Amino acid sequence: MALVSPTRTTDPTAQEPLLSYDLTTSPDPLKASPEKPEEPEERGELIIVGSRHSGTPADVKWIKVKVPAGTMSPDLATNLSSVNPRITLNGWTARLDETAKEFVFSPAGSHETIGPDTGFTIQLSQIPISRKVGTVPICVTEHSRTGKSAFQDRSTVFSVGKFPADFYMIEFVADETRIDNGGEITLTWKRSTNATYELLYGDTNLNVTNETTRTITNIKSDTTFYLRGTTGDPTNPVTRTLYAQVTVRKPDLEIGNLTVHGTVNGSLTVNGPIQANDTLTVNSLRPGYNSLIVKGTTQLHGYTRIDDTLQMGPEGTLISSQGYIGMLEVGNSLKVDDIQPKYKEEIKLSDVKVDGTLTTRGNLMAYGALHATSGLAARDITVHTSFTAYGQTVLADLVGNTHKLWESSKQDPQLYYESSPVASSGISLAVMDVQDTGRNGQLTLSIVGSTRKTTVWWEHRGSASTLLFVRKGERFAADGGNIQDSNLDQILKVYWIPLGKP
Structure with missing residues (x-):
């Protein structure tokens, strides 16, 4: 006090x-x-x-x-x-x-x-x-x-x-003088009853005339609390003020201008814009401690130099959670000696020109033109426009092993199968084996949610088959077109032939 x-x-x-x-x-x-x-x-x-x-x-x-x-x-x-x-x-x-x-x-x-x-x-x-x-x-x-x-x-x-002779206001104290950020303190005091009392701190003014204690919560910065007692004639009152101070560990600060001549240690979170009128030096640009994390657009208007590896991963540097180097604008040229994805995620760029060797352990998707004047070694390449290869082009593991996905039984109420989204592009194959049923029907393979399909007729004795190409991520369905009858003998089998690797 x-x-x-x-x-x-x-x-x-x-x-x-x-x-x-x-x-x-x-x-x-x-x-x-x-x-x-x-x-x-x-x-x-x-x-x-x-x-x-x-x-x-x-x-x-x-x-x-x-x-x-x-x-x-x-x-x-x-x-x-x-x-x-x-x-x-x-x-x-x-x-x-x-x-x-x-x-x-x-x-x-x-x-x-x-x-x-x-x-x-x-x-x-x-x-x-x-x-x-x-x-x-x-x-x-x-x-x-x-x-x-x-x-x-x-x-x-x-x-x-x-x-007044009987006025007193004493022992204004806080139970704690040093607290953690967001903590609370309890203030107590002793006073006479012949005055009005106010508790003031920050922009807060509380009437505590009938109190001798008050708990204050969620204190985020160093705070001075004032207890003010007022008595006497309202035309010329008399006022006494006591104060108690509380210090907050790692307080929140609201300041105008800040000039730092030394080093700022620890993490720094800024909700508004940061303007660097001179050089901004980042000694490490990688996940973990000392990271520079940008959740919005980063515009580099001048020369940007990275002397060491630029790591890309789900914990964040310049890659989004979907694998895009999306908000990176380069007004002139981007020169990179080495790009190596750390977690085998996809790298998606608009236009890539590689004078040396481009190696990727994940997927390389080019939405614009992809020109490689030297070697290009990649496990999966998706090109939405043109792909130009000046040297030898080798496609490894084009066709995978065929395996059966489903076979109907007499207990199945309907000759129908629908797949999950496929992990890679491939060929779906449906085969209908029919004994003497005394009727004919259709066998259809279709892409779920699309008009793409293929249909063949089956007869009352014999077999019929059809196939349909399926893109990565699509679902397909095989429909025998017949309600199963326990007295009849007709079996629908569905096969999958993957093209390339997932």
């Missing part, structure tokens, strides 16, 4: 005091004297600490402290005659100007030079405190200059409160 110093105001910049002042009271806070005049007055003390913060010394002719006296709420003292003024500067004297209601402190000579190493204290003790609660303006005025400039009056005004 700590106390917020009394509020202060100073003259405009041109007449800003050359000395800095802090004011405290004893007791803290000051208590207004009892309202009944027959009861003795409360006594209090003002302590003002002065110093010169600038490295340039200041010449000071005098310092005055104005203390309002009277019977009203804005008066601090009932009278000033019994006040004991003191100052710690050697050779200075103190006197009361009763007409102006101010204490004047002055050096033995015409002025004294106060530098950054000179500090001093002004004490006004044995002040008979006024009997009305309220806030009092205490004005500290110096007559000062720097160098050979003219002396000027420069003022600082403090707001000092006189509180």
Whole structure:
């Protein structure tokens, strides 16, 4: 718990005091004297600490402290005659100007030079405190200059409160002073019931007049909590403020400009744009630690150099989850000494021109022209436009082994089979064996979801067969065109002949 110093105001910049002042009271806070005049007055003390913060010394002719006296709420003292003024500067004297209601402190000579190493204290003790609660303006005025400039009056005004005798607000503390990001703390305090109380932090202002504890959750950054108590006449209330601070480990930060002269370690997530007006150096571009992950478009308008391997994989560099090097725009030429997919995924490009050898362990799909002036070794090549080969072209493992997918039985209610999506292109073959059924029918092979099909007739005795080419990923169906009869003998067999490897 700590106390917020009394509020202060100073003259405009041109007449800003050359000395800095802090004011405290004893007791803290000051208590207004009892309202009944027959009861003795409360006594209090003002302590003002002065110093010169600038490295340039200041010449000071005098310092005055104005203390309002009277019977009203804005008066601090009932009278000033019994006040004991003191100052710690050697050779200075103190006197009361009763007409102006101010204490004047002055050096033995015409002025004294106060530098950054000179500090001093002004004490006004044995002040008979006024009997009305309220806030009092205490004005500290110096007559000062720097160098050979003219002396000027420069003022600082403090707001000092006189509180009811039974008012108290103490022990404002947090149960934890250091928490993890997103954590919570519980604030507690003690207070009298003759005031209203507010809890303030960030942009939040909570009325806690009837509370002595409050839990705050989801704290993401270092936070100062203020407890403010207000009492007295609404026309001149008196306010006291305590504060407690909480530090957050790895806090969220919201800043304007950030200049880093050293190294930023750890991960960095940016939801908005990053603008690099100078060189942006990435020492490692690969999955794992130190990765540069781009989920949107990356435009490279100038020369881009990769001295080591550019790895592509499902954990992300420049490949999407579908295997596309999609959002990579190269305005001029892209020169790559080596492209090696790490996880055997597909690489899909628009136009590829290879002057050397292109080796792929996965699928190579060219939606534009594919020109290879030297060797091209690939397991699967899909070309949607033209394929030009200037040398020898070898197609290995074109036709795979034939295997039977399905055979009907008399328990099957219908002579019908439908495949799953095929792993590679191939040929589907359907064969109908028929004994003496006394009827004829059709055997059809078709691509599911397409109009492509082939149909043959079968007769009441003998067999019939048909075949249909199927592309990778398609499904096909074989239909014997007949409802099975347990008294009849007709069998439908379906075979698959793959072309190439999956």
